[in-house]
Amino acid sequence: MIEEYLYLSVILFVIGAIGVMIRRNALVAFMSVELMLNAANLALVAFAFQHGSFDGQVASFFVMVVAAAEVVVGLGIIVSIYKTRRSTSVDNANLLNQ
């Protein structure tokens, strides 16, 4: 019964990974990363249910905190890149590569 939740979490994680790999828009790629984090969260909560302890839920809570901090910094980076380069495509941000 918990296995179904784990499979769903795997599917969501893989969808997020595909999004990171194929999308050029930095914002969509970033949302895909969020989806992967959420898939991991679902697995953590499912494991907490399986083992009957709160540790999984607390771990999931911490993941959410880290994700929120990450979103703030990541979106700040995207906005500042957009301000200087007028583009949110990850292909255009190659200044360190030149």
Place this chain on the structure above:
Amino acid sequence: MNVVFWICAPLMVLGGLGLILFRKAVYSALSMALTMVCLAVLYASLDAPFLFAIQIIVYTGAVLMLFLFVLMLVGVDTPDSIVETIKGQRVLSALGALGLLGLMVFSIGGAITTPPTTMEGATVAAGGNVEGVAQLLFGRYVWVFELTSALLITAAVGAMIFAHAQRTKPKLGQKEQAEARMKAYASSGAHPGSLPNSGVFATSNSIATPALLPDGSIAEASVSSTLTERGAQLDSAALKQITADAFAKAERVGAEEDEEL
């Protein structure tokens, strides 16, 4: 619990597929919102009401709205190029995703052999879900909890630094502005005082009505140049004419009354 799962799971997969397949970023964000809300429902079905609330507040409420705000900032119609810049990237990423899926499915398949313990015992022992989470959060994991506060403060400062735009020219104060005005007066004779205010007529005191000079011509400086460019400037002569007509009528009536006497 099973019914909830089988309602939410397809919706979540649909939302996830929408996230990566929609070409418009706003649609992606909205399908992500669908996934997040369904995820919250699944948390509730897994006896995690605290995380259910947090998921809705933090993810759907804060994170996704932040995404939407940034989308508005960078322009919702920034196109996403379809051209592959790395040759064979799609095929390789499909292969990679398949590999990842296979790896994880095989590691999960058959990993759980016992029926779930469920949260019931732990919840009753702790006196509630929130109490149970709080006991761990402020007990065993209190140090991690303290560290997250440092992380959040660092993130907030970082975001402020990213959002901060450096001035390329020093800010002009009152003194500098006054000096610049006097300099302009000395060199080109521009009036250093305030500009004339807009015209006030009996029927209109809009800022779009230009003031009239003593000779009846329009004072250009009395109306904002933006309004003039937009063609929003009102016709002062016509407004003046209304008053003039009214006065003429009143004077005619007065003259007739004088004659009758």
